[in-house]
Amino acid sequence: MSKAPAPGGRAASAPIMGHESEPTLFQMSVPDRSAYQLRTTGVPALELDQLVPRAHLNEVVVAIAEVSERDLVAHFTRLSHRQFSVDLGMYPLGSCTMKYNPKFCDAIANDPGLNAVHPGAPASLSQGWLEIMVTLEEKLCAITGMSAATLQPAAGAAGELTGLLLMRAFHETNGDDRRRVLIPDSAHGTNPASVTLGGYEVTTVPSNERGLVDLDALKAALGPDVAGIMLTNPNTVGLFEEEIIDIARAVHDVGGLLYYDGANLNAILGAVRPGDMGFDIVHMNLHKTFATPHGGGGPGAGPVAVAQRLVDFLPGPKATRMPDGSFDWVAPERSIGRVHGWHGNSLVLARALSYIDVHGGEGLTRVAQHAVLNANWLRHRLRAILPAAYDRVCMHECTLKATELKAKFGVRGLDVAKALLEEGFHAPTVYFPLIVEEALMFEPTETESVQTLEALAQAIERIAQRAQDDPESLHRAPQSTPVSRVDEARAARHLIATADAER
Amino acid sequence: MSKAPAPGGRAASAPIMGHESEPTLFQMSVPDRSAYQLRTTGVPALELDQLVPRAHLNEVVVAIAEVSERDLVAHFTRLSHRQFSVDLGMYPLGSCTMKYNPKFCDAIANDPGLNAVHPGAPASLSQGWLEIMVTLEEKLCAITGMSAATLQPAAGAAGELTGLLLMRAFHETNGDDRRRVLIPDSAHGTNPASVTLGGYEVTTVPSNERGLVDLDALKAALGPDVAGIMLTNPNTVGLFEEEIIDIARAVHDVGGLLYYDGANLNAILGAVRPGDMGFDIVHMNLHKTFATPHGGGGPGAGPVAVAQRLVDFLPGPKATRMPDGSFDWVAPERSIGRVHGWHGNSLVLARALSYIDVHGGEGLTRVAQHAVLNANWLRHRLRAILPAAYDRVCMHECTLKATELKAKFGVRGLDVAKALLEEGFHAPTVYFPLIVEEALMFEPTETESVQTLEALAQAIERIAQRAQDDPESLHRAPQSTPVSRVDEARAARHLIATADAER
Amino acid sequence: MADYLPHTSDDVASMLEFLGMNSLDDLFAQIPSAVRLANGLEIEPGLSEPDVAAIFAGYSRANEARATTMTCYAGGGAYDHEVPAVVKALASRSEFVTAYTPYQPEVAQGVLQAIFEYQTLVARLSGLPIPNASLYDAATALVEALNMAHGATDRQKMVISSGIHPHWRAVARTFAHGTAHEIVEVPLRNGVTDWDSVDVTGAAAIVSGYPNYLGVLEDLSVAKALATREDALFIVGADPVAAGVLKSAGQWGADVFVGEGQAFGTPLSFGGPYLGLFACSEDQVRRLPGRIVGETVDSSDRRAFVTTLRAREQDIRREKATSNVCTNQTLMAVTAAIQLGWLGTYGLREIATRCAQGAHYLHDQLVGLDGVSVVTDEPFFREFALRLSLPAALVVERMAERGVLAGLAVADLCAGADPSIDMDIESVLLVTVTERRTKEELDYYVSALKEVLA
């Protein structure tokens, strides 16, 4: 069965174009133009050198740009028209959970009662914020099956590092000097990078032919010097680590801790909880699972929840519900300290709470169910052209392979991805995870309809046909986009990082 | 002299595209999908037929559409990418004053303290709104040199009709039965249409070879049955009616009133006031002069200001400053009555007041000066390709002629306009005013820089070159736009006004 | 500091030089010196945006009746409906906001298609096939409908039920000065139009409200029969939210539908900009006021939209145009399409139903109170009129002290006596309930009113 495609599933109106480049703000600058308007203050307007010793003043004027408000608006509006986004069409970027993010949550974050509050205001004057944080912490614990959480980490990777420092603090408190952290070879790059920053060595655990952690290899890698293991489950291939209970037991048996990389939490909401699987430390990517738009690369938020035995080590101070019902900042007893300049990415936290409140427990469960349903439908629908790397039921994303297209027509996964851009879809994640050859990882998310999935499938069918008819054209794709294929090597060969750099 | 063109003056990044059409909301509809979310009220949920007699209930369900919030967002975001707008590039549509409208004024209109107020709330509970209205009225009177104003008319045309009814009330009160209203042949179509609705007959006054009202013809047309004359000054050709004092005297001499069509007020702010020129009734297009974005066709606001002898006839009730400093609704003594369902397009009024407040008297004067400077610069810059219909100093817009291009290469004004769309500019107003052959009316407005004007001029130079090299291609323009030249005749031949119409 | 003008003094100087001029004043030399302003405008100097924001914050504070802080039971064509963040976000896309009338369809498919979708929805709600692309508001839409009736019949007599909103009737009376229409307002008796009390012979139009402005659901077949008998146009002014579930204007036999579209995504806005809904039957299409968007194709045979039947319009037909409308309320029409898309088929039904549920719940509680009696026993939809033992305006004031905008004092709405009310008009309060009102709020209304009337 295949549904009729959604007439509007893809960016049928090809959202972006422009074959001429938009000038930079600096090219638009004209001496003496300006846009700014400031409040009339009546404050005595002394010259700067009456206030500050001359030695501190810059003799040259730092050139920003001199543009009118009108040109500023035109410039950034036009730039926005050169940018694909979820709001324009499907964005099946595997591992990134590019779901539709409710505008309602944007409105929450725009409330001056939240966004005009100084982070250094005393707790007595920011009780609403503290309550949001305490409430969110409680809900995240309920979702993950953990005991307490820190909301400070600003993104997933920051959460990972925080988790590893918690692991370290735990072992150190036990007088336990451990050196290694195990990581599956399919893991996201932030995992090994965080391990290094956490002061541990990475031991890579190979995957087996089913795309899962090789339990024997894992056991072989374990030992008393192992501080813990970092896993994401479902893993980055989109498969559930079925032997998780055995894994957990094995790691715990050597005194190690289990770290859950929650980037894929979207798949298991309401189905299974990291805490119940035996994880001790869990980070969540609120920007993935709980609907903060990704902002072109951020912001995110990466709270870390922990099991009871780690609660005392959490970063602090933490918003805490006091016996009298009020809220205050309290530092956990053996806190590892701050991991953020203030309290974390607060507005992202507020968004996440509002998202959780709208969905409720049942709605969150449905989120996972439909995300998994979509991924499986797409995997099944595409099996003739892009077979799955591991052909069985997947979770919220499916890792497909362009190996056949490559073998037959010399068309690589990257070519398919670029051609999809021409079709009005964002590309899937390409060449990740590294363990899968010609990987194309699709994560449709729960907010796409089956008609949209069908439209994507038909686009891929057209591309496959093109691969047969005119493979060369695919190497040149995309052409209908604001710029055609970009010379990445040149950018790296001679770095031009600013408008002032030598060319 | 010509300035370097603005690298960002035009929509260089060609703002819109999409050669595939966006489906309609109805095509995207899937039974049982929905997006709406309502407050939980706890109100007993009786069935409708328990509340309302069955005879009143529709037996069929009115089909709106059934789409998810995600698809709704994608649909309208994609539609927005198929739309040119001021924020994307220059929009020199003559007579329409498509200036940049400050986002600040949008923010003013979005304040719940203004936009969440019910229009039927008692004056005591909406003092802020009444004060806005009174203050705006005062400022508009200062700008136009009149005594009082009504803020009710929702647009320029509504203001015109209101003005004509005031004219009628004035004459009737004087026991004066007058039948005709004079209108120059260059007038905007709303003028004659309003005259008819005002119950008068139109007498058209020809323009002279200088593009101005022919004073002799005017005098010949005058008589005791003339209720008045409607003029815009500068007129629709962009020229100032230099003999305005004589015109006013002549009309007044026969007992007629002078109506000022304020659509072109932008040109004369701070330079001359309609009241001082002898006008008795003035409408303003707040959406042109005072920065309400045009909304794809509206809303606007068309307040009407009048001389002292007409004040008592104004529509009412009017927001009025009471002796105790509070504000109340008061109906003028011999009010012609309401011309709007409530108080007018209030949020547009608030925007206009905020715009006036930011500029102040001096800033408004500068608005006019720079608007006129820009139009003259452009006229002069383009004189070799598109000579002005009347070659002398113009006001805020210039009416140019494509007659030479037509004669030499068979390229019409419309072709030039369509080719400009391909160049990333909106087209000027085409074939208006009707008295100018192959008219292209450009109104650059004061918010465009000279670099942007130069970029426009260079685009027109390229088009002129193309006219010489490949005139055929101009008849087929535009091609790079979301749709190419549209079959207007077919739309009129067989009207398809809804998705349900027979095709 | 800047206003919004880009020109630097260098720019101005070099531009003047290009023109061979010495000063900006030279540009205005055509203006007779006798009338040139010598000393500029008498308007205070400009302030910066934040300074002006501070002034407006003062205005804003002085508006105590804002629906965000005072629970709103006022209606009368302006309703406190839910407008979700998603609709605001989409309707404020700058491409929609900063474009003008789609004169160049090749770069205006966004607005054109949105209007086409809006038109489709208006047609479905009205049960009439020919909608237009919006008018200013319901009141002026009614005037356009009367003008259409005049065009269709060449008669002047407009018979209007006084169940039509008092302001709309007032507007019709005003414009009748120009068109020389004879406006006949038919009184209500017991909340229902007493058609027998006036002579409708020779009418160009018969106009009914549905529900009427007091909320009452009248049997429109009476009015329709009169219109048929007189060969007049039958015009129905309907509540478009109620139209989600009630028999449509078209089903009642209307030739023209007019309505106030504010309910679809536009905030209360102190009365404007609102949205005049308009639709008519096929045979009136050449008399349609304002713009209409039609579907067609482009030169490559792709679907495209364009404003059409332009020959009716003022810019072409001039004094013979069907209407003088030029700038209309497109942004509100686009907003309505978005809001209706958000509501969807069942959401619209749901809010209509909830309005009715809430109104009936409140009505039934209130009529039990001392000092409150009904104005009529006729069925109503989401709005109802009550007769109070104190002047309604006074009650509104006292209720406001309790945080409730209790409704509209009908005497204020009518500016005095009115044929719609056959009792002491000062005592009549018009109460509206929307889907946003909770039972708690309704119960609070009841207890507050009890206090006020005690």
Added chain:
Amino acid sequence: MADYLPHTSDDVASMLEFLGMNSLDDLFAQIPSAVRLANGLEIEPGLSEPDVAAIFAGYSRANEARATTMTCYAGGGAYDHEVPAVVKALASRSEFVTAYTPYQPEVAQGVLQAIFEYQTLVARLSGLPIPNASLYDAATALVEALNMAHGATDRQKMVISSGIHPHWRAVARTFAHGTAHEIVEVPLRNGVTDWDSVDVTGAAAIVSGYPNYLGVLEDLSVAKALATREDALFIVGADPVAAGVLKSAGQWGADVFVGEGQAFGTPLSFGGPYLGLFACSEDQVRRLPGRIVGETVDSSDRRAFVTTLRAREQDIRREKATSNVCTNQTLMAVTAAIQLGWLGTYGLREIATRCAQGAHYLHDQLVGLDGVSVVTDEPFFREFALRLSLPAALVVERMAERGVLAGLAVADLCAGADPSIDMDIESVLLVTVTERRTKEELDYYVSALKEVLA
């Protein structure tokens, strides 16, 4: 009623059928039953958006310190600057907001170019040529700078002036647990770093604030000389607004600049999301943390932008990456570019100057009051510390009753004693003035504080 999921039950059924499955549960069969949640999540049932909005309105009301109602003199890296409507409108364009990291440059030129412009501005403000595309916040940017210093020198000793914000130092201490850096905090004496009091030999980095967190302008040549002597990286943590007029980090000889970018268009936001500014010298480019955008061409030789030098990053280099950063703060970086574009060259100068003017005006009024004395006589920029006769935290509370958020109690900021303060820390209040504060407000502050201290 809906959440945000499109699937109808029909959709689900037919999709399952396509998969040969009977229920959604089948999709989760791989999960060991022992750990499957039997009864779903223990989370309250979902509420509608307006219901949730009502809950959040409650939170919002409970935040008395909002800068829209309580005049803000709190700073410490989070500033109440003007953010105009135009910047909000542009930064909230959904194309910027709902995209992710520009992995596909062909459809991400909008974000890429905006970041390129941002990078250019950061480079100009810092006086250093190699900026990156943003880090989480200033505190974590400092940690990245320390890691860079470690990479450059292979040493562990990080000598940090305690003029660096206490929170940033706290974060550095936390992460040092993993990196095994030795963090040496140099005390301030009289508000100025007492470099002589510690042994800097073998330092990987010398870190100075500019101005320091107490607002003081230190002579950075002292620290620079130490860095040069030790061949350590010289890291400057600077106020980017002040950087608009002060000698740049680069001019002082810094190798790395870090700063808090919140001041450029991001609201106070209760501390996040903020923006970690980062720039370094050419020779550190291969150790740069996070993303960097570079200019290049497309296959038709048109200018194009792309993220570059990716080989440093975690997704390629994994455990050998220069940093673990993936998701960063791009939207805030785009916002900063827009806000700086709005301010322009002279606007930035102007706000910097006004901050200094306001701060000095207030400072001079306050030091005359009974119960107020200076912490230091050193020159300051827009922030200054005062010693009060009452505990600063108490003063903040009392001032709040008067509608003023008077500043930050330094003891709270430091969570106790701190090498930055060589007096009774409880008495020290850190006061900030931005360009938004009027003379009237400043004068009110003075009179209110007088009252409070009386």
